[in-house]
Amino acid sequence: MSQSLGPRGPSFRSLRRSVDVQGAAEHTTIELTGRDRPGLLSEIFAVLAGLKCNVVASEIWTHNSRMASVVYITDEATGLPIDDPDRLTKIKQLLLCILIGDRDKRSANTAVSVGSTHKERRLHQMMYADRDYDVDDADCSSASERNRFVTVENCVDKGYTVVNLRCPDRPKLIFDTVCTLTDMQYVVYHAIIIAEGPEACQEYFIRHMDGSPINSEAERQRLINCLEAAIRRRTSEGVRLELCSEDRVGLLSDVTRIFRENGLSVTRAEVTTRGSQAVNVFFVTDSSGHPVKSETIEAVRKEIGLTILNVNDDAYSKSPPQERGLLSLGNIFRSKSEKFLYHLGLIKSNS
Template sequence: MDYGPHLDIDDEYGKLVIRMNPPRVTVDNTSSKKATLVKVDSANRHGSLLEVVQAITDLNLTIRRAYISSDGEWFMDVFHVVDEDGNKLHDSEVIDCIQQSLGAKAFDLWSLRRSVEVWTHNSRMASVVYITDEATGGPIDDADRLSKIKQLLRYVLKGNIDKRCAKTAISLGVTHTERRLHQMMYADRDYDDRGDVDEEESLSDRSKLLVTVENCSDKGYSVVNDEIYMLHMMQEYYIRHSDGFPISSEAERQRLILCLEAAIKRRNTEGVRLELCCDDRVGLLSDVTRIFREHGLTVTCAEVSTRGSQAVNVFYVMDASGNQVQSQTIEAALNECQLKNCWML
């Protein structure tokens, strides 16, 4: 899959092209008997495919099949989508929601929806946090204050691992959250650092995932296949370097396989899913995570967002040893969250 040149959303020309060519969304319920076809075409930019897939997933819809193509600075995606019960989409409200979620107005907001997102993989944690000034509700533009925040975060996040210090960075621009998380994990080489993971566990984990990379010399591409057995899903991509050449060495091929496996596993959420919703307030996230810590819970993945005056939080938790949490522990933690106004039934 060769996406060709991409538009930079932070570039003025890129912004102009996207405004002049907003995403066009078509919902087709007649072409297929088993699924609803969602067609999205728009100006191509980095993260376009990821953002569209994420928007569909956020609506609790399942993508059964997808056709992805691009031509220069334009892309066209067709998704075969079903609801949670595996049926086509007939509810007009759901269809309207798809058009609103993928349409022109939503395109500029996808990168700003979540205020906190946390991933863990191979004993490493990466997080993107959006912060605002408590007094003004706007961004913090004081350089000294930002530097102090960065210093304190580095101290807190260092933990007890002496050989690798925490890395922090501050950006005042638009950030694509999930792409940034992948970049941070990749820069930290989480793909080849197994840490204290048991070898038998590692082999079992890899048996659920198969990634292959082969050269297709007659077409001038490298072909990437990834198959996730536990999800019964297989994907195929045609890729090449920006200079037009396919993968050229065995070392590069092996590294790509490791990186793709790591990228898939980063998104594989483990643990008990907890959904907490309540009125948003200063210090809410700190209170929730403190309660989890006091009950011996470890957060493996988290997505925290605000919708109007409401805070909508999703956490995946395990015990301190990485095992499933007992139900009484979950109940005790949730009861305390409710008492501290961190959760409403």
């Protein structure tokens, strides 16, 4: 039996900035993509609070000056999903104005989602569609450092393209790379995954869906850039701040406003609600992307509450992975994490 990646996920045209809204059984989902800047998250949550929307969960990623976010909201008064078309249109318009700011006005776009998928998979798709993998000319000097993670070569005698990836190990690394290969419409015929010690090694033998290998230097470089981006999107830069308190309407708006007023920029965030408790994680830098001074962090903690906001300096990306050892794609169903990929539609069985 062989395993290959199936293009079950929807394809998405490139949207340089977008606001998507969809209704769900328990909440309304808002999807945001656009240019990242200091204070953006504060403005987004302030708009939602002003529109009487309660944020029940959210995840925000930033990479290469781009931002993508999935936000789950309910009506502040009823706790039910928001499904009024006029109200949804207003929410989309106001959030789009925030995302546009005073730059890149021609790239603004809005759309309504017609499907649902796993949140982290969707974030990969959104950032891929937003072309966060594009390397600016100003970044060319550091391109060689980025590209040390990934090499792509053709195996002429077998008709495969061989992708080798070597980088620091972390949780969900396989998920991130497999998502990228799937969304780029490649089929994986063989793979070896080694996760021993602090470094991970992945080798994929891939072809196009028509059975052909990569046949141009431009495509080879694009694949390298896309895999590099997939590796780095989840990398958490900055100080990890953990907030746990009684949930209330406007909590996120207040917390992120305090961050903004103290010159903090959020590079990644995970927002969850467990019963009546808000359990949130923020990674913050200063407005220039540099490490935050300890006195600034303490000032923010005092304003929010020393018992509510705690600092965890252990980098999120260094958490021990749940799965270690040697895996082959032929045994992928034996691993819990790869079973998860199968249920997401990333992997299918071919006889």
